[in-house]
Amino acid sequence: MAQMLGLFTETSLVELVLLLATFVLTSLIGIERQIRQKSAGYRTHVLVGLGSCAFSLVSAYGFAYVLDPGVRMDPSRIAAQVVSGIGFLGAGVIFKGRDVVRGLTTAATIWVAAAVGMACGAGMVSLAVALTLFHLVTLFLVAPAVRKIPTADRRRVLHISYADGRGVLREVLEIATAMGFSSSILRTKRTGDEQKPMVSMDVRFFGQHPLRNLVPHLMELNGVESVILRGADTDADDDDAA
Numbered sequence: 001m002a003q004m005l006g007l008f009t010e011t012s013l014v015e016l017v018l019l020l021a022t023f024v025l026t027s028l029i030g031i032e033r034q035i036r037q038k039s040a041g042y043r044t045h046v047l048v049g050l051g052s053c054a055f056s057l058v059s060a061y062g063f064a065y066v067l068d069p070g071v072r073m074d075p076s077r078i079a080a081q082v083v084s085g086i087g088f089l090g091a092g093v094i095f096k097g098r099d100v101v102r103g104l105t106t107a108a109t110i111w112v113a114a115a116v117g118m119a120c121g122a123g124m125v126s127l128a129v130a131l132t133l134f135h136l137v138t139l140f141l142v143a144p145a146v147r148k149i150p151t152a153d154r155r156r157v158l159h160i161s162y163a164d165g166r167g168v169l170r171e172v173l174e175i176a177t178a179m180g181f182s183s184s185i186l187r188t189k190r191t192g193d194e195q196k197p198m199v200s201m202d203v204r205f206f207g208q209h210p211l212r213n214l215v216p217h218l219m220e221l222n223g224v225e226s227v228i229l230r231g232a233d234t235d236a237d238d239d240d241a242a
Contacts, residue, residue, distance in 0.1 A: 011061045014123070022053040022120040025132040026113045032139055038106045048089065048110055049117035055082045056121025079118055086114040109135070156211055157186065157202050157230045163223040164190065164197040172203075172224075175217050181207035198225065 026049030030042035059078035090107035112135050119128035162168040176183055184204045192198035205211055211229065218227045 015057050015061065018057065018120045018123065018125070019050065019053055021125050021128060022049045022117045025049070025116050025120070025128055028132055029109055029113050029116070029135060032136060033106060033109055038103075045109060045113040048086070049113040049120075052082050052086070052114040052117030053121040054117075055079065056118045060122060079122070082114060082118060086111055105139075155231070157204050158211070158215070158218075159226075159228040159230055160201050160203060160218065161191070161225040161227075162199055162201075162221075163225070164192075164199045166223045168221060168223040169199070169201070171221050172218055175221070176205055176207075176214060179207070179214060179217070180209055181205040181211075181214060202230075 023046060026046045027042070029049075030045035033045060034041040055078050090110045112131065116128045116131055119125070119131065160172065162172070173183060182205070184206070186202040186204060188199055188201040190197065191200050205214060215227050215229060218224055
């Protein structure tokens with residue numbers, strides 16, 4: 001009776017083991033995202049992985065007790081639809097603003113979590129384990145090492161002149177942070193007169209995007225007089241000015 005209701009079948013033990021493997025592996029991926037405080041964290045990745053695994057298991061082992069004997073099914077059909085559906089979920093965590101796209105890595109990890117779940121559901125646990133290990137190595141070891149590779153902006157400095165007393169510096173730092181830059185103020189000095197007090201400041205910005213992308217946004221701020229991109233934190237000739 002239980003077998004007829006699908007409560008326990010010949011493949012139930014295999015299905016439970018594969019679901020457990022999916023849970024463990026996608027938990028590792030989700031914990032990494034949770035630690036980094038990403039929009040899609042532990043729960044999202046585990047649920048995506050378990051759902052993908054379940055779809056794959058249904059595709060592989062399902063309908064055996066509700067179809068007539070001799071009817072053959074293509075196990076790849078449901079799995080193919082999972083791949084299409086995950087694309088919509090991943091697109092939902094991608095955001096674009098100020099010429100910067102965010103969420104691509106999170107969307108990619110959702111894609112990987114789905115692949116891990118599908119691999120477990122198909123009985124390819126070794127592939128799922130290897131995929132999870134490569135994922136963690138990429139994000140924890142390789143990616144930080146790649147960020148340390150020197151770029152053309154590593155010694156460039158922005159020389160910004162702006163009106164004092166208007167909160168311009170706060171807006172400059174807010175825009176830079178929103179675009180993924182961290183900043184280090186090298187020096188400042190006050191210029192101008194009592195009618196028009198100004199501040200001249202050298203700032204070094206660090207980020208994964210070209211520094212030239214930041215200049216137009218700073219020039220749009222009310223109170224910014226000039227933004228000059230210099231080759232180094234010296235009094236050398238200017239490389240670029242706006």
